[in-house]
Amino acid sequence: MKRSRFTEEQIIGILKEQEAGAKMVDVCRKHGISDATFYKWKAKYGGMEVSEAKRLKALEDENARLKKLQAEAMLDNAVLKEISSKKW
Numbered sequence: 001m002k003r004s005r006f007t008e009e010q011i012i013g014i015l016k017e018q019e020a021g022a023k024m025v026d027v028c029r030k031h032g033i034s035d036a037t038f039y040k041w042k043a044k045y046g047g048m049e050v051s052e053a054k055r056l057k058a059l060e061d062e063n064a065r066l067k068k069l070q071a072e073a074m075l076d077n078a079v080l081k082e083i084s085s086k087k088w
Contacts, residue, residue, distance in 0.1 A: 008053035
């Protein structure tokens with residue numbers, strides 16, 4: 001997955017700029033982002049504080065790690081079932 005060139009703190013700062021009264025088009029032009037990117041960020045980070053965004057990132061990372069562990073456990077389980085079903 002492509003890494004963003006903006007951190008969560010920067011994204012929230014950009015969104016707060018627009019909420020403070022700046023026009024969305026001007027904010028996008030100033031920071032070099034597209035309208036679609038701005039609206040995607042607003043849907044994900046709108047109304048959040050920096051601490052909440054850090055917590056969200058930590059939870060997403062933990063969720064990805066747990067999904068990977070579950071997939072590995074399911075694979076091990078499938079292999080063991082296949083081995084035990086064979087007749088010797």
